[in-house]
Every structure is written in structure tokens, then in C-alpha cells.
Amino acid sequence: MPAAIALTVILAVLAAFQLALALGAPLGRFAWxxxxxxxxxxxxxxxLVSIVIYAAIAALALDRVGLIDVVPDAVSTIGMWVVFGYFVLGIVMNAISRSKPERYTMTPVVTLLALLSLLVALS
Structure with a gap:
């Protein structure tokens, strides 16, 4: 359960970051x-689409550990493995980014998200 909560908190921070980007904040060197x-x-x-994806991932993680009940258990079980794969791909994509700020900031963040999603998937 702690991993799902930590995952949700980090996703909420990333959602706020993505909202700032969508509203025109000059932080683009850290993303995309x-x-x-x-x-x-x-x-x-x-x-904006990323925010929706983050919310779906958070709901899936919280469902997987039993804090909420929004999807069948099989969906949350398989879904969390898909999320883990998504974050592993994110590690690679951020690690090869041409943007040093994105590479040095987001690669560790996505690595942590991958680790937390793995822990949730294994729960």
C-alpha cells in the first residue's frame, strides 16, 4: 500500500507540472x-492527455492494493504490469532525450515510478 500511495503522490506532482506546461509555463525543456x-x-x-493518463494509473494502483474498487481484480493486476512496462519505456525515452534538463530530472523520476509500479504489480 505505501508504494501505491507514493506512486499516486508523484503522479499528482507530475500532473501539476503537466498542467503548468499546458497553461504556458516556460518549463518545456523538462518535457516532450x-x-x-x-x-x-x-x-x-x-x-492535458498526460494528466488523464496519470489519473488512470493512480486509480489502477490504488485499486490494485485495495484502497478503492473501480475495476475487476484481473484488470488491475494486468494493468499494473502494463504500467510497469510503460514506465520502463519512459526510462529509456527520457535517458536518450536531447534535453539535458529532461534527461537529468525525468529519468530518475520515471525510474522511481517504474520501481513503485513494480512493487504495486507484485502486491
Whole structure:
């Protein structure tokens, strides 16, 4: 349960970051490849979609450990393994980013998210 809560808290912080990006904060060097200081419209929309994805992942994790009950157990079990794979792919993508700020900030964050999602998947 602590891993699911920690995962949810980190995702909430990332959701706030993505909301700031979507609203035009000049933090683009930390996301989406780091090519834009202020994101263009299509990437702002991507940031909004990311918030929805983060919420779904948090709900899945909390369901998996029994804090909420929104999907069948098989869905949360398989879903958390998919989330783990998603974050492992995220490690690779952030590690090869051309943006040093993104690479040095987001790679450790996504590594932590992968570890926490693995712990939730194994629970």
C-alpha cells in the first residue's frame, strides 16, 4: 500500500507540472524532448492527455492494493504490469532525450515510478 500511495503522490506532482506546461509555463525543456521553452498547442494538448493518463494509473494502483474498487481484480493486476512496462519505456525515452534538463530530472523520476509500479504489480 505505501508504494501505491507514493506512486499516486508523484503522479499528482507530475500532473501539476503537466498542467503548468499546458497553461504556458516556460518549463518545456523538462518535457516532450525539451525542444520548446513554452510548448506549442499540440504538446499542450499532450500535457492535458498526460494528466488523464496519470489519473488512470493512480486509480489502477490504488485499486490494485485495495484502497478503492473501480475495476475487476484481473484488470488491475494486468494493468499494473502494463504500467510497469510503460514506465520502463519512459526510462529509456527520457535517458536518450536531447534535453539535458529532461534527461537529468525525468529519468530518475520515471525510474522511481517504474520501481513503485513494480512493487504495486507484485502486491
Amino acid at each position: 524532448g525539451g525542444a520548446h521553452r513554452v510548448l506549442p498547442t499540440r504538446l499542450r494538448i499532450g500535457s
